[in-house]
Amino acid sequence: MAVIDLANPTRFLTQVNRVLPWLTALTIVLFAFGLTRAMSAPDDYQQGATVKIMFLHVPAAWLSMMGWGVMSVAALGTLVWRHPLADVAGKAAAPIGAAFTFICLVTGSLWGRPTWGTYWVWDARLTSVLVLFLLYLGVLALYWTAEDPGRGSRAAAVLTLVGAVNIPIIKFSVDWWNTLHQGASVFRLGGSTIYPTILIPLFIMAAAFTLMFATLLLAAMRNEILRRRVRTLRLMQASAVN
């Protein structure tokens, strides 16, 4: 089957129904493996056992930005090509991305208290991630409260593309400003500063989180396609009655 065939919502639903059980099973297996490795990873020489929070915080942070990346591509698909599945993908990704951003903020705060002595500081990294969370809420408000779904989708797509400016700000905030948050330690020139006994479980957890994101995204897209069918049928019902 060609990839272009997935552009048809009915074919897309058929394929999603086929792959979702496998993706779910793979996600559960990867989480079980990742959590086992994470719990048996050694303590950090400075941070002690609190480094275990990293196995949640870092994948959630990566996915909070990846979620906005997915929404940005979908926004282009909505505004430029006016493809219905792009709009479906953007709307489905927003609450999932918001949830991962919230996890990032909560776990970061709980990691900051024993490490820095405070739950929160208004440094560039923390503030830009909070702005990302607020942008997610703004996009959700546009999707969920617009009376005309088409106008709401276009407004949400525009806000998504404007908000994409925040992603490089988050990434490079630790380089551009003097922050309490540490600099890049996984993907950096010269290699990671994290020892493999901690780095490998982190990558496994990141893969598990990414698979969960993909699974939830496909399931939420399926829901959105069904919701649009319900809306179409209700409109047909109303026009038939009138």
Add this chain to the structure above:
Amino acid sequence: MGATAHVDFIAAAYASAVIIIGALIAWVALDYRAQQHTLAELEKQGISRRSGPARSDRPVEQAKEDA
């Protein structure tokens, strides 16, 4: 720092992640059930899409007559 130091912060972080992800999964699953249920109800009333595989415009006509 020992292995048990700050265990309350670690437990709170994992618990909050489980709660947020659990809520997200529950929302997606319940939404799917709700949409399927509504679609089934509408089709039971004879309303179906024109591009649907086994139905024609007749159910809409039927809905007009019912009204």
